[in-house]
Amino acid sequence: MSHVLTFLFWLAIVLVLTFITLPLLVVVAASFSPTSAVTFVPWEWTFDWYGDLLADRWLQPFLLSVKIATLVAIISGVLGVLAAYAIVYERVPGSDALMAGLLSPLSVPQIVKGVAIVLFLSIIGLQGFLGTPALIAAHVVLALPFVTRMAATSLANFDGNLDRAAQSLGASKRQRLQHIVLPMIKPGVLSGVTLAFIISFNNIPLSVFLVRPGDTTLPITVINYLEYSLDPVMAAVNVASMAFILTVIFLFEKIGGFSAQLHGGSK
CATH class of the missing domain: 1.20.5 (Single alpha-helices involved in coiled-coils or other helix-helix interfaces)
Structure with a gap:
């Protein structure tokens, strides 16, 4: 049995x-198609379609997506670590309610959040905020719960005896945080930051309401392109995006041990 x-x-x-x-x-194979129609003839495959990725049509949205995702990862990383520190390490009054509030964006569909943000900016007269500033702020709201939760989990699994031993040896709180706590929770923090970068870079439901002409991210550019055409260039864009995300994950794994958080430990 x-x-x-x-x-x-x-x-x-x-x-x-x-x-x-x-x-x-199938997408990878389609990106090597020898003709503009998607075909699967391996002995005629070509890399020509990847050369089109350097055109401004694709390069500018890609660079904008990278810039936004990088800023979102940094901002949500800092805010998430501070929030986790206050909730788990310092145990401030109302920490449970604070955690619930930080995680509450997960309960609202992204489309609803996008509409709500647009209406809010319109009501207060900040329509000019739409575009990159609004995308960064909205993506931070979207990614912050993930970073906070992962950092809080790392802090909850942190061996408090190490902190108490350092304190008994005369280490100040700043020294304990800098040399003991932060290095020990680094895998959790970096996994959260990596996830924040990926969420921001690939986001469509929220971004579609906040972009403006000339200020469009790569996923939205892909969606707009699909409305009128389906050719190997589209497949090449998706393959290149997938390769880029895998490279980001690999680099973060090498820097701080991305996979250690998945096993509940630290590297």
């Missing part, structure tokens, strides 16, 4: 992975 269950378990994993990866493989 156990062998049958093991077989069914691995069969389910293979089927799920196949379901996930096959569409990606």
Whole structure:
């Protein structure tokens, strides 16, 4: 019986992975199509479509998305660590309510948040805020719960004996935070920052309400392009975006141990 269950378990994993990866493989193959119509002829594949990615049509939205995602990752990282520090480490009064408030954006659909932000800016007369400033602020609201939760989890799993030992040896609070607490929770913080970057870079439901002409992110540019055309350039853009995100994840893993948070430990 156990062998049958093991077989069914691995069969389910293979089927799920196949379901996930096959569409990606189709997109990758389509990006090498020799003609403007998407075809699958391996012996005629070409890299020519990737050369179009350097055109301003794609390069400018990509650079804007990277800039916004970087700022969102930094801002949400700082705010998330400070919030987690106050809630878990200092245990300020009302910490449970504060955590609930910080996590509350997760309960609201992104489309609803996008409409609400647009209406709010219109009511208070800040329509000019739409574009990059509004995108950064909205993406921070979207990403902050993830960063806060991951940083709070790392702090909750932190061995308090290390902090108390440093205190007994005369270390100040600043020294304990700088040399003990922050290095120990670094995997959780960096995993949250990485997730914030990815959420911001790939966001569509929230961004679609906040972009303005000449100030459009890459995902929105892709959606607008799909309204009129479907060709290998579109596949090349998606493959390049996927490769970029994988590179970001790899770099953060090398810097601070992204996967350590997944195993509940620190690197």
